[in-house]
Amino acid sequence: MSNQLYQWQSEIQGTQSIRDLEDLRVTLLGKTGEITSLLKTLGTIPADQRKEKGAEINHLKQIVADAIDLKREQLGELELSQRLIHEKVDVTLSSDPEAKGSIHPISQVFNEIVTYFAHFGFEIETGPEVEDEDHNFTALNMPDHHPARQSHDTFYFMPDESGIKKLLRTHTSTVQIRTMQQKKPPLRILAPGRVYRCDYDATHTPMFHQIEGLVIDKGINFGHLKSTVIEFCKYFFEIENLKIRFRPSFFPFTEPSAEMDIGCDRSGGGIKFGSGDDWLEVFGCGMVHPNVLKNCGIDSDEYQGFAFGFGVDRFAMLKYGIPDLRSMFESDNRWLGHYGFSPFGGR
């Protein structure tokens, strides 16, 4: 018997596949298998030996069955590891193409500005780009002959039947007027948008972007104006020790009027903030002129406030090191990918 067992065990060990092993199992343990046949012979054995012989054959059967199970497991492992080797791919190949879209730097900067001022309760207002003389000039305390009008390089449209010419707004200050005519103080608004001036060279584009801020309330003063624009610039340019200078200026719609410069260093060719002895003009601002409040039906004895405005395109160039203004408007795929922002934040 033990010779027989040895024979069977070596047959089991010798199988190369699960299928061969299964065939062997049928040959040995199947209904007509050799070991099954042995058990069937028990009936022919004398009764007194039958019990002992039966136990012996069953033991044998158990050993063989275990050996087959063990072998099956080994063969399974082997086949799996062969399959895994076979299934290997080159994961350094590129994944499916997925276009990366981008946010234009001007929109990015608008968003940064609006997000900052939202913390202080500023709400967004907008107005039309095709405007009339009244909203663009007259209501802003710039009557027809005002010399400041000439500096605006205004785009005019062909006159209508009655000879009246519409124009493209030259600043977002028009939105101040439209808002104050419709809403009552207290007001904290931001007016982002496109503005137009008839000027086209390396540092001027006929269309550009501005943002205007306006605060009207009781007791709003020049100190509030200073703090608002200074803190914003520190935040925006991320420079705590930004050097800042305020100087008197002139805008027909503010009085007192000011311009804010930030200290910079131009010695390296570009512009660096936070050091240097040079100045860069960044903001126009001032206390809203009483005539403007009056033009909008607001009592300047009760309410007063400030307004500020600046060019967003230039802020985008300064913050993100974009060297050429005109490139912003050229829709070059590569430029958009290079200077654009991920819609999910970051670059």
Next chain:
Amino acid sequence: MKFTVSWLKDHLDTSATLTEICDKLVSLGLEVEGIIDPAQKLNGFIVAHVVERTQHPNADRLSLCQIDDGSGTLLQVVCGAANVRQGLKIAFAREGTVIPSTGIALKKGVIREIESNGMICSARELMLGDDHEGIMELDESLTAGTDLAQALGMDDPVIELSITPNRSDCFSVRGIARDLAALGVGKLRPLTYKPHIGKFDSPIKVVIENSHACPEFRGVYIRNVKNCTAPDIVKRRLDAIGQRSINALVDVTNYLTVDLGRPLHVFDAKKLKGDLLVTQAVGGETFKALNDKEYTLAKGMTVIKDGDAVISLGAIMGGESTSADQDTTDVFLECALWDPILVTHAGRDLQILSDARTRFERGVDPQSVQLGIDAGVQLILDWCGGEASHVTVANHNQGKPKKAPETRITLTLHKLLSLSGFDVTLGTASDILTRLGFTVEIGKTELVATPPSYRMDIEGAADLVEEILRIIGYDNIPAMPLPQIGLKPKPPRKADVIRYTLAGRGLNECQTWAFISEEKSTWFGGQSPALVLENPISIEMKVMRPSILPNMLDAALKNHNRDSQNSKLFEIASQFNAGGQQLMATGIRSHNTHDRHWQSNQRAVTVFDVKADAQSILSAVGLSDQSYQVDQGALPYYHPGRSGTIRQGNRMLGYFGEIHPRILKQFGIDFSVVGFEIFIDILPEIKLKKAIANFSNLQSVYRDFAFVVDRNLPADKIVSSILKIDKKLISAVEIFDVYMGDKIDPAMKSIAVQVRIDPIKATLTDAEIHDLSDKIMSQVAKNTGGKIRE
């Protein structure tokens, strides 16, 4: 506005340095645009004296000089110039001086074995001119050792200011000095012009027809003058500020225009035909101005005539025919006031820029007329001699103009404090205003100020506050945080959500010009004449665009020409038509969906790519697919069979589709482009979510159906029919197969859909599902004639 420092010091007694002056100007609101200091490049050069000149022992063409540089020790210098000679005063560089033309510091040299301790300079080496024939020969009276810049009168830096339109008073050196004195930068020197007393009656009289245009006109006749050149210092100053010195008589007027901000004019009196008349042009007259250009005048422009001819444009420019020249012997000096608004209009219409116009349109001090006469006569007599008449004051034909009432402005302490946010007393305020030339009456709670005649910009209390703050210094006013106010949560703005949605879908955001060519505008339905610019930058930027698509097509083509394909572009901006402007989200996709890839096959962009873009926008603002309809076809610039219109009832939400082949051809585009346009204004505002309905955890049931329908039936009709059967239970219907082919009737197509059923309260029984399936089949059959495919 340009002036030199020495000129400023004629009016201002100060020891302040150039830097201090400039800093103070900035803090006064007089922005320094530039400083030119000609002395800088002559730093280190001095005047020296050639004490002795002998022949260089080793070279025929070289001289050996003993130079006195003022130090007391003579220096031996070798010089190659032919004009060097004993006794000459020369421009000299000692060892170590940087030569401007080379930028190199001078070293001790040995020339033909003889030591040379410095250099005698030519004008070219100092970049003072082109003359290199010989060394500069300086004035004999100069002292050796003197700074060369000083000796040449080049130690006078030029300051250029940008003057804001309100500060007409600072278009004069006098005005600038006055502002600096008010800030405490020195003391204002009094003017020294004496009141003019004439010796005879002017033979020329003046009559004013329109007192509004010319409220005042004074003149003086000066005879027997000798026109010559103005004094050197005046010529140097005019030269330094970029004005050509012409002759003494003309220079008087140009000089005083800058010095006092008081434009004057001299007529050659012998060229005048009789008395002068200030009147209005009838229109059509031609006039040759001093700038040698001829102008045709419009009706109503203010002019001065003698007899019949126009001889001057008054405030703007004098005429060629009566100008003073070298042979002039008698002059008529004009000093007048002109109406700023009329000057502005005439100057703008004629496009003449002049120093006089600049000042008159901003406003010239109404009390400066007699001062102008006094100063003008004195300078003419000083420089050109002659004899002056009494002042002739013009007669007003229509009566004298009314005197403007004196401006009295009340400033309450309350207003002062509340505008400035800074603790300033009425006493300080009054002191500052007084220093600025205001007349101030001070009370307990307010002050009343009358501005000086030259401050025509001061109109109200806010102007006074600016004056006070600007002298205190804006930088000295404390910043104060804005009071915090209560905040409310705000939903995101539609345009922002759309922007981030489209960028998230792989499109690049652009910013493009809002104006396009007239031709392109018509291709996109533009026809409003009201949107054509009168003064465009170019014909390519002439009309406000009726659609953003032309800009996008231009961009795609430009990228294509630069070998960058597969453009995916969008812009969120306005388009314009007769109804006004509409905020749009417009985009295009060109060429293929993506670059070649090893496993993902390239395919051309199709209408469904942009349909997905358009629908993503609607979904982003909260519109479900069921809340709008999609119709076949869009605007004429889209492919009629491959485009769609999205609408809610009769409100158009947008369009999408292939761009019409004809349009592509017009642009010269030979690749696929699909586009979309969504009207952002019409979309609903985004709402903040409040409480959200409960989520059902019951398992979804899916059932598939295939319907055979007419080939032309819009597939959407099957989907919407099924969705309407039970809006609560049926949560989605997806088309997963469209079949047209030989297995079915060629006039028909088969549409296979998967219906998702979401039980609400309890799992559905087989009977309930069966019932719903029956309803689906019968409803589709009823609405579309569709039968279940066998």
